[in-house]
Amino acid sequence: MSLKLGKFRNVLLAPLAIALLSTAQPGIADVPDAVHAPNSWLNITPGSDASQLCFSWATSTSHTPAVQIVKTAGGDTATFTGVDSLAYYDTTTGKLSAGWYQNKVAVTGLALSTNYTYRVGYGTTWSDFHTIQTRDTSSFTFIAVGDPQIGASTGGIAAQDSNVLRYDTVGWQNAMTVATQTVSSASFILSLGDQIDNTTSRAGVELQYNGYFSPSQLLGLPVATIEGNHDYGLGHYYAYHYNLPNQSALDGATAFGNDGDYWFAYGQALFMVINSNTQSATTHDVFIGQAITANPNAKWKIVSFHHSLYSEADHALDADIVFRRSAYPPVFDKYGIDVVMSGHDHSYTRSYQMLGGMPVSRAGDSVMAVNPQGTLYMTFNSGSGSKYYQLNSAYVVNGQPAYPVYSKVYWQQNEPTFSRVKIHADTFSIVTYAINSNVTTAIDGYTIVKNSSSLAMPTNKARLFNCPVTARLSRSSLVVQGLDGTARLEIFSASGAQVQDLGNKLFNGSAQEVPLKRSLPCGFYLLRITGARNGNIPLAWIQL
Amino acid sequence: MVGVKLKKLEVGKVGYALAGAASLAIYVALTFFSYTHTRIHHLYSSAPGSYVRYEKAHVLEVEQESLTKDPATGFDVGYQTVKIRVLSGEHKGEVMSVRNTLNYTTNVRARPGAGVIVCIDTANKSTYDCWIYSYDRGPYLYLLLGLFVAVLSIVGGSRGVRSVLGIVFTFTGIIFLFIPMLYRGYSPALAAIGVVMVTLCVTLVLLGGLTTKVLAALLGTISGVVISGLFLFFALRITHLSGFSTNEADTLIQIAGKTHMKVAELLFAAILISSLGAIMDIAISIAASVHEVYQRNSSLGLKELFASGMNVGRDMMGTMANTLIIAFTGTSLNILVLLYSWDVRYYQLINNNMIGIYIVQAVSGSIAVILTVPLVAFFSARLIPALESSPRLRG
Incomplete structure (x- = not known):
């Protein structure tokens, strides 16, 4: 009954939401007033390395797409062209929609630490100008967020706003504003999957995408996206929204075939983004092996995918999660992956250093590990506030987590969170912030130090992330x-x-x-x- | 005397013929449902050429082993390298050396000679990985089932065999008829009532033939199920419990999005079915007792027969209600132990979804059992003398 109502409500609210998302809110005037506008759903993903960027947007007609880019300080304008392809909406019936086209352009050869101005379009029709900065890679930061899942909130959580879509969109816009202010020099954003909730109607899905792409910051900051289970529910349609670098044609792909694993390098870090909607772990094994072979000098190996292995909320004991918890870690152990980042469980969990499916050690109150064994598994809370999961009732002891034995820190206070990850020559550090309107509070932090013989753990360390200061x-x-x-x-x-x-x-x-x-x-x-x-x-x- | 015996035999034949026809009809319906089943929701899928299969294997040798006892659980944790021979599937006959990780999630300690199930995870034509997934429990489960059937048949004789048929019927009815109906979006409550009714008729008739006591038991059980359903309907409404309160709700909702399955009503259906056995049990016991009493003394009237039925029922209802509560406690033992050891506070405890469900389940089942007693006593007292005195339906 409530499901039906939900659908019905989306249909009812669709015209209102279009109006809201296209005109009333700041920062989104440039993103589609309708799906087929010249620069619909314009978004940027990290390129193969820091000197490259990948652009994607949708149009209603077929043209050779182009990106014009110039150093903001002045200089020659470079024009890059790409390809467009007919994209369609794949429902369970496999019905083709009225045609629209996905435009993909890769921009290469950018100088680091430089401001650029760009526009996208074709021939005579161009978008507005936007700016984007490339960053230095010797020390860089990025923002990691869990499931934005626009459209997921339900009556209870969205009681402050009966319009679910507007509630989630405003939450997401605020999270992006706060996160980019807090992490002012982020190189990119890593979104851990379930960008939208997905409904059974195409109109609903497109409205959710309008909301997801609406934060104005996203026109100046690449986002590396991941296919979550809700995105997977869209079929072929998910992949038509992004232009991903080094995407494997087969490895990690689901039956839809256009959603394989991809990697990008940034400085000394190699980011391998795998599609956990595939059942096979061996296919990721093949991909990770190839990505590492292509980047033999990567000091930090970071794997991201949607379905968290070591988290402790609603999904922790799902049969498919338990399967991945058996099948995936041996692959990460084999390649010496430093950090695994995931979403799906809509709560924050930091694992111990894990090896062989077991914590390397559970001793101490470690916020820092020097040359540690094993892999750190991070699970992120909702990035937009659309949906939170609580600690799995199997793990509740008078409100405190008692089990499982693999998590060091669990946090859920029904506030959106984002994490600031900083990668320095010898250090990987992650600090997670909760957002309460426009105020952030650091809730947890952890640092991995590599190759440092001089940096010993201080003995009198302590931490008070939950204090109001x-x-x-x-x-x-x-x-x-x-x-x-x-x-x-x-x-x-x-x-x-x-x-x-x-x-x-x-x-x-x-x-x-x-x-x-x-x-x-x-x-x-x-x-x-x-x-x-x-x-x-x-x-x-x-x-x- | 001879005439009575003959009649009884004929009635029995008719009963079995009817039961057989009903079974056949159900089987036709269920094959229809299962035949047209399509997997609508894919939890995950793989690109062509990549797949995960589970195969039987035999442990030949433990080549390497590095295990320690986990202090927290007493589990063996660590690694093994195990030589196995695959016994089924595309790699049948191949001998492989595979890794076996032992931790909290996977904990199968391989020993030479053991049967195991391996997960063969294929990325493409040339690349696959094999790891030990679980013990091969299949043969032991079949052994246990075989033992059960044997004991039932030996002790129960021909009725034991008929009980086995009844169980097979109930089980296939649930797997092939009830579950597909839920999946296809039929009302779980109505589907449960329908399947329960059909199962009841077939099981009771299989067990006792189409006799007066079975007829009385059937009417009693159906009334009991209706009472249980009505009670449950109100109990779930006032406690705000539904299929959405269960742990699996999130996944079910996702599936419901594609199949129109009615998640909310699932709980109603589950509870109704779980109390069916006890209701059926008490109904047939009382009907049989009344029948026995009437056979010993056919001069007894409605009042006396009803009283003897009630007497038997009163003795039984306490133990039957207990049976239900013990059964529910058994299935929820883990969570009860957890709640006990965590010393959960009263308001949290009493408002825990699972606790709520257990209480509603136990109470509605028990009330149905209790109210079935007078109903089936009445039906027996009314029907048995009336029908037994006419030669057509004597049993």
């Missing part, structure tokens, strides 16, 4: 928010030696900037806050 370190200052009263701020090196004592300062709760005594090099530090009337932090990792 947030701090952000830049080269020249420390910005602290939420502290009350006079507090002493000290910065220590990762090995525990005091680097700077900023002395006692008076705080009033608002964001206050405390200048550093001298600028600090990029790296990991420990912050100690003492004496405040609230939120003392014994020692917390902070990253520059």
Whole structure:
């Protein structure tokens, strides 16, 4: 009954949503007023490496698609052409829709750390101009988000707005705004699958895509997407929205055939995005082997796919998940994958370092691992707030997780989260933030250090991510928010030696900037806050 | 005396013929349903040439082993390298050396000579991987089933054999008729009632022939099922429990999106079916007792027969209600142990979906059993003398 209502409601609200998504909200005027507009669903994915970008958009007619791009500071305009192909909406009946075309263009040879201005189109018809920045790869950050799943929220969660589509879209737009402000120099976004919820009507699906592509930030930031189970439900249709680099024609593909695994390299990191909607683990084994062979010097090997293996909410004990939990980890063990990132379970979980399907060690309160064995498995919460899953009732002990034994940190407070991942020569670090309207709170952090013999684990480390105080370190200052009263701020090196004592300062709760005594090099530090009337932090990792 | 015996035999034949015809009709219907079944929801799929198959294998030798006892569980965890011979499928006869990881998720310790099931995961023509998926339980499960059938047939004689037929009928009816109906979007509640009715008729008639006591039991059971259904309907409404309250709801909703399966009503159907056995049991017991009493003394009237039926029923209803509650406790033992050990607070406990479902299930089944007692006692007391005195339906 409620399913029927849901569908009915979408149909009813469709005209309203079109109006809202196309005109009323900021930042989306350029994305389709209708599906077949010249630059519908324009989006960018990372290219094969940091000097490349892949563009995709939809048109109602067939043309040779082109991207014009120029350094914003000036110079020669480069024009890249690509191919378009007839795309169709594949329902379970396999019916073809009225024709529309997917346009794909790859842009290569971009300089790093440079602002570019681009437009897409063909011949005489062009989109508006947009800007995008390439980044330095020696040290870079990206944003990871779990299932945006536009259209997934139901009556309960969307009680604040009976229009599910609008509720989810606004949540997603806000998450993108907050995440890109917090991680101001992100190189790209990694979306862990289930970009949209998928309905049985084509109109509903297209409205959900309008919502998904609506944040204006996405016109200036590549997004690496993953096929989730809801995307998989779209059949061939999912792949027609993106232009993915180094996509395998066969390995990892489902029966639809156009959704194989893909990889891209960024600096010293190799990102392998696999399609967990395939049943076979061996097909991913083949793909990962090839991707690593093509990138033999990759220091950080990161695999992403939708279905989380080690998470602890609704899906943790699903039969298909249990199968993947048996079949996949041996492949990651075999290739020495450093980090696996997933979504699907709409809650945050950080695993222990896992090897052979078992935690390497469960001892200690580790927020940092130096040259660790095994693989870290991260599961991300909802990126838009459309749907949250709670701790699986099999794991609840008076509100605290008791089991399973593979997760170190679980978090679910029904707020969207995003993670800031920073990859430095020797370090991979991830800090996850919860979003409450436009305020972020760091909820967890973890760092893997590789090839560092000098960097020992501090013995007196501690962490208080759940306290109301947030701090952000830049080269020249420390910005602290939420502290009350006079507090002493000290910065220590990762090995525990005091680097700077900023002395006692008076705080009033608002964001206050405390200048550093001298600028600090990029790296990991420990912050100690003492004496405040609230939120003392014994020692917390902070990253520059 | 001879005449009575002859009649009985004829009535029995008619009964069996009817039961046979009904079974046949059901089988035709179920083959129709299963034949037209299409897998609408694909949880996952693979590109052409890539597939996962499960095959039988025989462990020849454990080549390497690195196992330790996990302190938390006492499990053996670690690795084995195992030489196996594949016994089925495209790699039949091949000897392979395969890895076997032992952890919390996969924990099959291979020993030489053991039968195992391997997962052969094929990426393309030249690349496949093989790993040990589980113990091969099939032969042992069939052994247990065979033992059950043998014991039932030896102790029960021809009735035992007929019971086996009844069980086969019920089981196939559920697998081939009931489940496909749910999948195709028929109302689970109505489908459950329909399947339950048909199963009842066939099982009871198979067991006792088309006799007065079976007729009385049948009427009693059908009334019991109706009462159970009505009670359940209101119980689920006031407690706000439905198929959406179950752990599998999320996946079911996804399937429902493609099949129009009615997820909410599934719980109703499940509970109704789970109480059927007990209702049937008490109905046939009471009908048989009344029949026995009437046979010993055919001068007894409606009142006396009803009273003897009620007497038997009162003795039984306590144990039957207990049977239901014990059965539900058995199936939910894990969660009960968890809730106990976690010392879950009252409001959380009493409002836990599963606890709610167990209570509604146990209570509605028990109430149906209890109310079936007077109904079947009444039907028996009314029907048995009336029909037995006419020579047409004596049994």
